[in-house]
Amino acid sequence: MEKVKQIAEKHSDKLKYLLLIGAFIGLMNTFCRADYNFVIYLYMFYVWIFMKEDPESQAREKTTLFYILLYSVVIDITWCIFWSNKWSLIKEDIESGTHGLVISLSWIGILIKAVVLLVIIVSERHVLKGSLPKAINEKLNSEYLPQMDDNFE
Numbered sequence: 001m002e003k004v005k006q007i008a009e010k011h012s013d014k015l016k017y018l019l020l021i022g023a024f025i026g027l028m029n030t031f032c033r034a035d036y037n038f039v040i041y042l043y044m045f046y047v048w049i050f051m052k053e054d055p056e057s058q059a060r061e062k063t064t065l066f067y068i069l070l071y072s073v074v075i076d077i078t079w080c081i082f083w084s085n086k087w088s089l090i091k092e093d094i095e096s097g098t099h100g101l102v103i104s105l106s107w108i109g110i111l112i113k114a115v116v117l118l119v120i121i122v123s124e125r126h127v128l129k130g131s132l133p134k135a136i137n138e139k140l141n142s143e144y145l146p147q148m149d150d151n152f153e
Contacts (some may be wrong), residue, residue, distance in 0.1 A: 018108075019116065020041070020045060027040030031102060066124070
């Protein structure tokens with residue numbers, strides 16, 4: 001786990017390129033899919049790159065976008081599983097090829113989202129940790145007491 005943290009922290013400055021690649025894939029997916037990923041990635045790029053003058057607002061937006069991206073991974077996986085089964089029945093060459101391309105790019109987009117989420121978790125953990133409810137934060141910050149078994153002698 002420590003090696004993953006080192007790699008993610010070393011390359012966290014390259015997150016902007018990953019966000020732009022995700023936006024491009026989202027744009028390509030709009031050929032056959034009403035895809036929201038293009039907008040999400042462009043807004044994430046804006047938040048991470050251009051909102052640095054207002055750190056409080058940036059932290060709030062980063063947290064919100066992290067949870068939206070996490071939720072969108074579930075939506076994308078469901079979409080890919082459902083539509084890959086439906087579109088596999090189409091026998092027309094051009095339409096089948098376009099659908100195959102969109103399904104492939106969607107799976108690549110899911111992989112990119114997973115990498116982006118991992119980088120965000122590692123590099124922005126203080127922001128995400130601060131967004132958790134107070135009770136969870138107290139549990140995370142407190143030291144756990146050792147287990148004391150009852151003496152049944």
